[in-house]
Amino acid sequence: MTTATHAAERTTHATTSAASEEYNGPDRRSPIETGTRRRQPVPSGELVADASVDPFPRKAPECEQRRYTMARPNILIIMVDQLNGTLFPDGPADFLHAPHLKALAARSVRFANSYTASPLCAPARASFMSGQLPSRTRVYDNAAEFASDIPTYAHHLRAAGYHTSLSGKMHFVGPDQLHGFEERLTTDIYPADFGWTPDYRKPGERIDWWYHNLGSVTGAGIAEITNQLEYDDEVAYNATRKLYDLSRRQDERPWCLTVSFTHPHDPYVARRKFWDLYEDCPALDPTVPPLPFVEMDAHSKRLLEACDYKAFDITAEQIRRARRGYFANISYVDEKIGEILDVLERTRMLDDTVILFVSDHGDMLGERGLWFKMCFFDGSSRVPLMISAPDWQPALVDQPVSTLDVTPTLAGLAGLDISAIANWTDGEDLAQLVNGTKSRSPVLMEYAAEGSIAPLVGIRSGRFKLTVCEKDPPLLFDLQADPRELINLADDPAHANTLATLLDQAKLRWNLAAFDAAVRESQARRWVVYPALREGAYYPWDYQPLQKAAERYMRNHMDLNVLEENQRFPRGE
Ligand SMILES: [Ca+2]
Numbered sequence: 001m002t003t004a005t006h007a008a009e010r011t012t013h014a015t016t017s018a019a020s021e022e023y024n025g026p027d028r029r030s031p032i033e034t035g036t037r038r039r040q041p042v043p044s045g046e047l048v049a050d051a052s053v054d055p056f057p058r059k060a061p062e063c064e065q066r067r068y069t070m071a072r073p074n075i076l077i078i079m080v081d082q083l084n085g086t087l088f089p090d091g092p093a094d095f096l097h098a099p100h101l102k103a104l105a106a107r108s109v110r111f112a113n114s115y116t117a118s119p120l121c122a123p124a125r126a127s128f129m130s131g132q133l134p135s136r137t138r139v140y141d142n143a144a145e146f147a148s149d150i151p152t153y154a155h156h157l158r159a160a161g162y163h164t165s166l167s168g169k170m171h172f173v174g175p176d177q178l179h180g181f182e183e184r185l186t187t188d189i190y191p192a193d194f195g196w197t198p199d200y201r202k203p204g205e206r207i208d209w210w211y212h213n214l215g216s217v218t219g220a221g222i223a224e225i226t227n228q229l230e231y232d233d234e235v236a237y238n239a240t241r242k243l244y245d246l247s248r249r250q251d252e253r254p255w256c257l258t259v260s261f262t263h264p265h266d267p268y269v270a271r272r273k274f275w276d277l278y279e280d281c282p283a284l285d286p287t288v289p290p291l292p293f294v295e296m297d298a299h300s301k302r303l304l305e306a307c308d309y310k311a312f313d314i315t316a317e318q319i320r321r322a323r324r325g326y327f328a329n330i331s332y333v334d335e336k337i338g339e340i341l342d343v344l345e346r347t348r349m350l351d352d353t354v355i356l357f358v359s360d361h362g363d364m365l366g367e368r369g370l371w372f373k374m375c376f377f378d379g380s381s382r383v384p385l386m387i388s389a390p391d392w393q394p395a396l397v398d399q400p401v402s403t404l405d406v407t408p409t410l411a412g413l414a415g416l417d418i419s420a421i422a423n424w425t426d427g428e429d430l431a432q433l434v435n436g437t438k439s440r441s442p443v444l445m446e447y448a449a450e451g452s453i454a455p456l457v458g459i460r461s462g463r464f465k466l467t468v469c470e471k472d473p474p475l476l477f478d479l480q481a482d483p484r485e486l487i488n489l490a491d492d493p494a495h496a497n498t499l500a501t502l503l504d505q506a507k508l509r510w511n512l513a514a515f516d517a518a519v520r521e522s523q524a525r526r527w528v529v530y531p532a533l534r535e536g537a538y539y540p541w542d543y544q545p546l547q548k549a550a551e552r553y554m555r556n557h558m559d560l561n562v563l564e565e566n567q568r569f570p571r572g573e
Contacts, residue, residue, distance in 0.1 A: 072254045072415050073390055074246075074353040075157070076344065077406075079128075079260040080333055081121070081169065082373065083359035085114060085382030087330075090396050092384075097277045097331045100338035104357060107388045109434055113400040114385035115460055116361040117426075119373040120449050121190070122146070122171040124360040124403065129153055129170070129179060131407030131425030134446045135510070140519050141449030143196040143526060145174035151424045153407040154180025154256070160416050163253045165242060168235035168260030177543035181258070184543055185238035189231045189262050192541035194530035196450075200520050203453040206306060211450060212372050214312040216266035220322040223269045229332075232261045236336040240343045247347030248569035254414070259340060263333045266363070266372065268325030274335075275328045283327070284320040288484050290369030297488070298472040299456060303374055306451040319366045326365060347569060351390065354413050358403060359383040367484075374451050376458040376467050376475075377485050381445060387430070389413055397433055400443045400460045405430050442505065448519045455515045459502055466502040470512045474499065 089112055091105025092098040117127030118134045126132075126139035129152040139146050154164040158180055167185040173192055178184060196210050223229070239259040246255050278284070293301060337357075344350045364370035364379040373380040383403060388394075404427030412418050412429045432438035442461035448454075456469040463480035476490040476499050489495040533539075554560060565571060 072162075073413060074254050074349060075162070075256040075356070075410060075414065076340075076353050077256070077258040077260075077356045077358070077410075078337055078340070079168070079258065080264065080357075080359045080384075081260075081262045082265040082361060082363045083330065083384055084362035084365060084379050085359070085384050086362070086378050088112070088384035088386075091386065092330070092334075093283070095281055095283050096327060096334075097274075098334040100334050100341060101357070104337070104341065104355060104388060105386055107394055108355070108357070108386035109389075109392050109395050109397060109430075111385040111387075111397050111401050111430070113398060113460070114358075114383050115381050115400060115402050115443050115445055116359075116383050117402060117404050117444070118446050119361040119375060119380045120447065121360055122173055123446075123449065125170050126150075126172075128358070128360065128403045128406060131404045131427040133404065133426050133444060134448065135455075135515055135518070136426065138518070138522060139173070140455075140522060141196070141198050142171065142190075143173055143194045143198075143530075144522055145194070146172050146176070146179060147174070148176040148179070150179075151421070152180045153410050154178075154258075156180075156407065156411055156416060156421050156424075157256045157414055158182065160414060161253050162414065163246075163251060163255040164258075165255070166258045166260065167239040167242060168258070169231070169262050170258075170260055175541045177541065184545055185242055186231075186234055186545055187543045189228070192543070193533070194526040197523055197526040197530060198450045198452075199527065200453060200516075200523060204302070204305065206308060207450075208308075211306055211308070213308045214314060214371065216268055217314055217322045217366070217371060218312060218318055220268035220318065220325040222272045222275050224271055226267065226269050228262050228265065228267070228269075229271070232263050232333065232336060235259060235261055236339055239340050243340065243343045243347060243349070244569070247349060248567060250566065256410075256414075261333050261336065264326050264329035264363075266322075266326070268322040268329070270325045270328030270332060274331040275324065277331055278324045278327050281324060281327060284323050285316070286319065286323070286366040286368075288368045288486065290314075290366075296369075297475055299375055299452065299467075299469065300368070300370060302453065303370060303451040306374075307371065314366075322371075323365055326363065354390070354410070355388040356406065356410070357384060357386040358406065360403075368486075374447065374449065376445055376447065376456065376465065378479070378483070381458070392431075392434055395434065397430075399433055399440055400462075401430060401433065401440055402427060402443045402445075404428075404444075405440075444509065446515075448515070455512060455519055457506055457510050457512070457515075459505055459509075461502060461505070464498055464502065466499070466506065468503065468506050468510075468512070470516065474503065476502070 087093045087096065090110050092101045116124045118124050120142060122142045123134040123139045126137045126146045127134055130137055130150050134140050137146060137150055138144060158164045164181050165183045165185060166181045169189050171188060171190045172179055177192060242257055344353060361373045362380045362382055363372055364377065367379050407425050408418055408421065408427050409430040411421050412431050418429055428440050433440055442459050445458035447456040454469055454471045456467060459466045463478055465477045465479055467475040474490045475488050476495060477485040478489060490499055554563065
């Protein structure tokens, strides 16, 4: 057998082991042909993927072959989980040890009043990715399927020629674990199935095996490794590895990398190095002490009951320790973000990259006696949002905005035709706020998951925030006069006009009876399907990241001279 035949056989073998894609041989273009490429217009014609670098080479679809005339920035989305937006009044609060986020804030437009579309993980993320409210995505709760046919920013950008990838958490429920990403570098930290389905047929019933309880508060403290630390260590590593790959790949496409951490989500357990930073922290006590149960609004009472609050006697010291662990985990995530931004800078991509920092929802952190999220109070519903873009001057924007706005805003920054995606999103392009050409419409929120017995909807309009639920009296707060949301103005005759105006807006926007019926039908379907799927053999939808080890490092279907050159960045220095 000749050497050539051996080589051909090995190539055939590699093709087979790669499972799905044709292997076109190592890239034999010279380093000069493949070297410089930042912010180059994409030429028409087929793009050549370097299979030795990109683990998922794909033939360029037709849409990538369009001729782009403008330079398009790369996009790095850094997402965190459960980071309270009130701690980011203008970048990170002074007391937070977050040097990298503070540096990022200094180069960003900071949106001080940014709201999640829904204060719970899966609904928030489906809405964030699609720019659609939960009533439209039908991702009502943490176990509702995100349908594959709903366009996300990953679809929009990919169709326009972007390489799209995700390192970390997105809590997609259902068999589609990509939703427009070409690749995921890690699995998810949360289950992809229907197991966490709430049940509106049994209002007030606690589902003990998966509902939150206050054990996160009583168990706060120090640990060097936890389930969540293991995950985020992996997320950061894969993100930096991906950035190195993006810096040296042969693919001319701009990229959009989403890096999504699970911290500072509870449990409030942190590495000692970060815990120790907050020994003298001035913010360990909540600004609003626990409210007497009888004085709470109906939804807050339900949330406390859902958290089994009677089983816990929470002390002031436990509250301080929980908040300390939470702040420490902000510092942990800040360090990881620093590692990522450092690679971005050293690979010389920093100045051509839009960097967006956001959280899915907040955490009440013991304010008024509440923990976690699941309500529209600012601690739960407000999130940090900062955007650093090559053409945007750093600034602070006070006007309320939404995580729904991310999709149209990214589309605008990437040079897409916004009108082409406008029908697919409930959000608005924030460039209009940044350049002062348009103010934003009132910000909308929805919640229809655990702790609720019927959907809640919210409107933040100017200084006011209204919450409506068919089962509860309305809540109306003046965020300017009463930022802690302690005085419900819904019964105040002096604000009757404001209430009537906002209630009219809610009535125009939502049919709450139909919303409730849709949620109940979705839950009921899953209460049939999920128990059935747990009988007999179980086929998990949890994402299995493909490693393609035969396409990494040194392999004999590669020309090693070319490989060493292509895997180096920068070249020739
Ligand atoms: Ca979350």
